[in-house]
Amino acid sequence: MPTLLRVLTDADLAAIHEQSVTVLGKTGMRIDSERARRILEGAGAVVQEGERRVRFPRALVEAALASAPRRFSLGGRRPGFSLPMNAGACTLMPDGESTMVFDPVAGVRRAPTWDDWAAATKLVDTMDEVGAYWRMINSGIESTGGPGPAVAHWANAFGLFSKHVQDEIATEEDAAWLLELLAIVFGGREAVRRDHPFSVLFCPVSPLAMEAEHTDAYLATAGWDIPIAIMPMPMMGTSAPTGLRSTVVSGNAEVLGAICLVQAAGPGTPVIYAPALAAMEPRSGRWGGGSPEHALLGAATTEMARFYGLPVTSSNGGTDHFVTGIQAAYERTINWGLPLLSWPDILIGPGSLGGASTLCLEQMVIDVETYRMWRHIRNGIGAGAGETDVVAALDEVGPAGDFLSRTQTRDAVRGGDFFMPRLGYHGSFDRWQATGRPDVLGQAHDIAWKAIDGHTPLPFADGVAEEMARLETAARAATPSATSSATRE
Numbered sequence: 342m343p344t345l346l347r348v349l350t351d352a353d354l355a356a357i358h359e360q361s362v363t364v365l366g367k368t369g370m371r372i373d374s375e376r377a378r379r380i381l382e383g384a385g386a387v388v389q390e391g392e393r394r395v396r397f398p399r400a401l402v403e404a405a406l407a408s409a410p411r412r413f414s415l416g417g418r419r420p421g422f423s424l425p426m427n428a429g430a431c432t433l434m435p436d437g438e439s440t441m442v443f444d445p446v447a448g449v450r451r452a453p454t455w456d457d458w459a460a461a462t463k464l465v466d467t468m469d470e471v472g473a474y475w476r477m478i479n480s481g482i483e484s485t486g487g488p489g490p491a492v493a494h495w496a497n498a499f500g501l502f503s504k505h506v507q508d509e510i511a512t513e514e515d516a517a518w519l520l521e522l523l524a525i526v527f528g529g530r531e532a533v534r535r536d537h538p539f540s541v542l543f544c545p546v547s548p549l550a551m552e553a554e555h556t557d558a559y560l561a562t563a564g565w566d567i568p569i570a571i572m573p574m575p576m577m578g579t580s581a582p583t584g585l586r587s588t589v590v591s592g593n594a595e596v597l598g599a600i601c602l603v604q605a606a607g608p609g610t611p612v613i614y615a616p617a618l619a620a621m622e623p624r625s626g627r628w629g630g631g632s633p634e635h636a637l638l639g640a641a642t643t644e645m646a647r648f649y650g651l652p653v654t655s656s657n658g659g660t661d662h663f664v665t666g667i668q669a670a671y672e673r674t675i676n677w678g679l680p681l682l683s684w685p686d687i688l689i690g691p692g693s694l695g696g697a698s699t700l701c702l703e704q705m706v707i708d709v710e711t712y713r714m715w716r717h718i719r720n721g722i723g724a725g726a727g728e729t730d731v732v733a734a735l736d737e738v739g740p741a742g743d744f745l746s747r748t749q750t751r752d753a754v755r756g757g758d759f760f761m762p763r764l765g766y767h768g769s770f771d772r773w774q775a776t777g778r779p780d781v782l783g784q785a786h787d788i789a790w791k792a793i794d795g796h797t798p799l800p801f802a803d804g805v806a807e808e809m810a811r812l813e814t815a816a817r818a819a820t821p822s823a824t825s826s827a828t829r830e
Contacts, residue, residue, distance in 0.1 A: 342721050342722070342723060343684070343719055343720060343721045344682055344718060344719050344720070344721040345721075346640060346679060346682040346683055348637055348640045348641055348644065348679065348683075349589075349641055349644045349645070353586070354644060354645065354648040355648075357586065357589055357590050357593055357645065358593070358645075358648065360590045360594075361590055361593040361594040361597055362397075362399050362402050362594075362597070364549075364590065364591075364594040365396065365397040365402060365594050365597060365598055365601075366396055366397060366398060366399060367396070368396075368549060369387075369389075369394050369395050369396035369397060369549070369598075370394070370395055370397075370545070370549045370550060370551060370595070370598045371392065371393050371394055371395075371549065371550040371551070372393055372394075372395045372550070372551045372556070372602075373393055373550070373551065373552050373553035373556070374551065374552075374553040374556040374557050374560070375553075376556075376557055376560055377551065377556050377557070377560065377602055377606075378390070378393065378395055380560075380602065380605050380606050381395050381397075381401075381601065381602055381605055382395075383605070384401055384404075384601070384605035385398055385400065385401045386398070386401055386601070395598075397597075397598060397601055401601055402597055402600075402601060404604070405597070405600045405601040405604040405605070406597070406600065406649055408604040408608045408609060409600055409603075409604060409609075409610070409612045409651060410609060410611055410612075411427055411650045411651065411652075412425070412426065412427050412428065413425075413426055413537060413568065413611040413652075414426065414536075414537060415472075415473065415505040415537050415538075415540060415568065416505065416536035416537050416538045417502075417503055417504040417505045417506070417538050418499060418503045418504075418526070418527070418538065418799055418801075419503035419504055419799060422503070422504055422505075424472045424473065424504075424505055424686075424687075426611075426613070426652035426686050427650070427651070427652045427686065429684075430686065431681070431684050431686060431687070431688060431716070432470065432471065432472030432473060432686070432687055433468075433470050433471045433472065433473075433687075433688055433689075433690075433691050433708075433709065433712055434471065434472070434473040434474065434475055434507070434654070434687050434688070434689050435461070435465055435471065435474070435475055435477045435689070435690070435691055435692050435693070435700075435705070436475065436477070436656075436659075436689055436690045436691075436692065436693035436697045436700075437475035437476055437477060437542075437697075438475075438476060438477075438478070438479050438697075439453065439477060439478045439479070439693065439697065439698055439699055439700040440452070440453070440478070440479060440698055440699075441453065441663075441695070441698055441699045441700070442457050442478065442699065442700045442701065443663065443664055443665065443694060443699050443700070443701040443704075444701075445664065445665045445701065445703050445782050445786070446703075446782075446786055450663060450699060453478040453479070453700065457478055457700070458476075458477065458478050459497075459501060460702065460793050461477045461692070461700060461702060461705070462474070462477070462497075462498065462501040462502050463501055463792070463793045463796035463798075464702055464705060464789055464792050464793050464796075465477075465502065465705070466501060466502045466503055466504065466796060466798075467792040467793075467795075467796055468705075468709055468792075470709050470712055470713065471504070471691065471709070472504050472505060472687075473504060473505040473506070473507055473687060474498060474502045474504065474505065474506045474507065475507060475508065475542070475689070476494065476498070476508060477692065477700050478700050487514075487816075487819055487820025487821055488514055488515050488518045488816040488819055488820060489813075489816045489817040489819070489820030490820070491510075491511065491515045491519070491816075492515075492518050492519075492522060492812060492813055492816035492817075493813055493816070493817070495508070495519060495522055496522065496809050496812070496813055499522075499809075500798055500801070501796075501798055503798075503799040505537075505538065505539075505540070506538065506539050506540075507539070507540045507541070507542050507570060508539070508541070508542060509541065509542045509543070509544070509555065510541060510555070510558040510559060510561075510562070511554065511555065511558060512554055512557075512558050513557050513558050513561045515558060516558045516559075516561035516562055517561065518812070518816055519539075519562075520562065520565060521812060522809065522812055523538070523539055523565075525805060525808045525809055525812065526538075526801070526805060526809065528802075530564075530565060533565055533566075533567070534565060534566040537566070537567070537568050537611065539567060540567060540568040540569065540570055540611075540613070541559055541562065541568070541569045541570070542569075542570050542572060543555065543556075543559050543569050543570065543571050543572065543599065544572045544573060544574060545573040545595045545596075545598070545599050546573070547573050547574055547575035547576070547580040547581060547591065547592070547595060548575060548580055548581060548591055548595070549591075549594065549595060549598070551598075551599065551602070556602075560606055563606055563607050564607070566607070566609075566610060566611070567610075568610070568611035568612070568613060569599075569603055569610065569611070569612055569613065570613040570615040570654055571595075571596045571599040571600065571603070571612065571613070571615055571616070572615040572616060572617050572654070572656070573591075573592050573595035573596060573599075573616050573617070574616075574617045574619065575588055575591045575592045575595065575618060575619070576588075576619040576620065576621050576628055577618075577619065577620040577621060577634070578620065578621040578623070578626070579621050579626060581618075585620075585634060585637055585638060585641070588618050588620070588638065589618060589638070589641045589642075589645065592616035592617075592618045592642075593616065593645055595616065596614055596615075596616050600612055611652075612651060612652075613651070613652045613653065613654050613686070613687070614642070614645070614646035614649065614651040614652065614653045614654070615642075615653065615654035615655075615656070615687075616642055616656075617656035617657075617689075618635075618638035618639070618641065618642055618656075618657075619635060619638065619657075620632055620634035620635060620638070622661065627696070628696050629659065629660075629661035629695075629696040630657070630658075630659020630660060630661065630672075630676070630696045630697065631659060631660045631661035631662070631668070631672040631676070631696075632661075633675060633676065635657040635658070635659060635676045636657060636658075636675060636676045636677075636678060636679040636680065637679060639655045639656065639657030639658065639676070639679060639680030639683070640679040640680055640682070640683040642654075642655045642656070642657075642680070642683075642685070643655050643680065643683035643684065643685045644683060646685070652686045652687075653685045653686055653687070654685060654686065654687040654688075654689060655680040655683065655685040655687070655688050655689065656689040656690065657676055657677070657680050657690070658673055658676045658677035658680060658688070658689075658690040658708075659672070659673065659676060659690060659693060659696060659697060660672040660673050660676075660693075660694055660695070660696075661695070661696060662694060662695065663694055663695035663698070663699050664694065664699075664701075665694070665701055665703060665704050665707070665782060669704065670707070673690075673704075673708060673711065674711055677690070677708075677711060677712070677715060678715060681712065681715040681716065681719060682715065682718070682719050684719060688712070690708070691704070691705050691708035691709055691712065692704050692705030692708060702785075702786075702789040702790075702793075703782055703785035703786050703789060704785075705789065706764065706784075706785035706788050706789050707764065707781065707785050710762065710763055710764040710765070713760075713763070714760065714762075717760045726752045726753050726755070726756025726757065726758055727749050727750065727752065727753035727756075727758050728744075728747075728749045728753075729749075734747070734749070763788075764781060764785060764788070765781050765784070766779060766781075
């Protein structure tokens with residue numbers, strides 16, 4: 342049976358829900374989008390226009406939760422690819438928008454380039470454990486006041502990554518361009534509605550606010566049935582009340598408020614429960630991600646989502662350090678343990694260092710191996726592929742015998758009873774010394790670049806690349822005094 346983990350009791354889950362509903366009814370949320378306020382008012386919310394304050398009656402929250410689908414799948418360009426949500430699987434998704442990269446071979450932490458983005462995107466496309474994409478670095482991708490950079494980035498992302506893509510939408514104008522691009526790449530609006538190849542990342546502002554621009558950008562996708570991952574980022578002690586459970590309540594209330602808007606705007610829209618709960622570094626007040634509170638908060642995120650029966654993304658597993666090494670290894674391993682044993686649908690974070698500020702390809706390879714080990718632990722102790730009758734096996738081999746030559750031992754090795762590492766050294770000391778004392782970073786570097794150099798992008802269907810190029814040209818023309826450095830010349 343799978344390894345069992347709980348950090349919240351059934352009574353805790355119910356109490357957190359009740360406190361969250363009370364917060365939404367009493368304090369409410371500041372919602373800067375006039376369109377969103379009108380939608381919520383029409384659904385039964387109480388709107389105080391002067392303060393842009395919206396309060397949510399219990400009936401509205403319960404109706405929104407009932408409207409959100411429990412099962413759906415996330416698609417992609419790769420033939421046959423599908424990530425079924427709430428079906429017992431867990432996939433990885435890299436953390437997003439790093440402002441630096443770390444090269445452990447050169448020992449350099451530096452600003453990223455387009456080539457860094459392309460290499461990272463190719464790498465994760467080759468990794469079976471990574472099923473979904475975030476923009477991992479921001480070089481040349483950020484908005485410059487027009488649609489050119491965003492359209493170029495999305496076009497490149499769909500070109501190099503063949504699985505599911507998730508991203509934020511900055512403006513209503515960008516949303517219109519995105520929808521046109523999705524129709525080109527995936528064969529029209531109905532195909533996008535059916536296959537869900539793209540999902541929106543939506544981040545309410547903690548505590549208890551939704552800013553206008555990103556809210557209106559999401560609402561501009563109405564009618565396309567695009568899934569939305571709702572990710573407020575409350576941080577205990579700064580943007581959330583002190584106390585782990587209080588932080589869970591704060592983030593949960595923000596997610597529930599956003600679900601109310603999403604379901605009022607489009608009943609039945611797929612929703613992913615995805616609060617990125619965090620704790621401040623107590624000496625500085627900054628966010629780092631390396632403290633053990635993040636492991637507990639990541640597990641609590643999954644447990645709250647399962648309480649509602651919703652698909653879930655967990656975002657914990659970080660490190661405070663900016664380079665690969667002992668501190669990054671133990672912090673990331675500890676902080677991924679509880680979230681992985683809770684088994685979310687999506688786990689964010691491979692390749693990230695320094696509180697998600699720094700991307701490292703070698704760390705990506707190491708983190709995928711860590712994920713594989715935790716997955717093996719999560720699978721628990723079951724019958725396996727080995728001896729089915731242990732009493733008979735012990736009797737047959739007898740005292741002081743051995744089991745190495747038995748076919749059941751061979752079957753167990755081949756069947757997954759033994760974890761088979763892909764990384765690290767696992768032989769004798771003499772052999773390790775004789776082969777030049779290989780280390781994990783060197784192995785990870787070789788694995789990463791072999792995958793990158795061998796990556797062949799999945800080709801588009803006939804005519805799609807030409808239509809994408811036409812759209813990119815039009816988007817650049819609509820971007821005042823800007824060319825997109827996200828498009829490689």
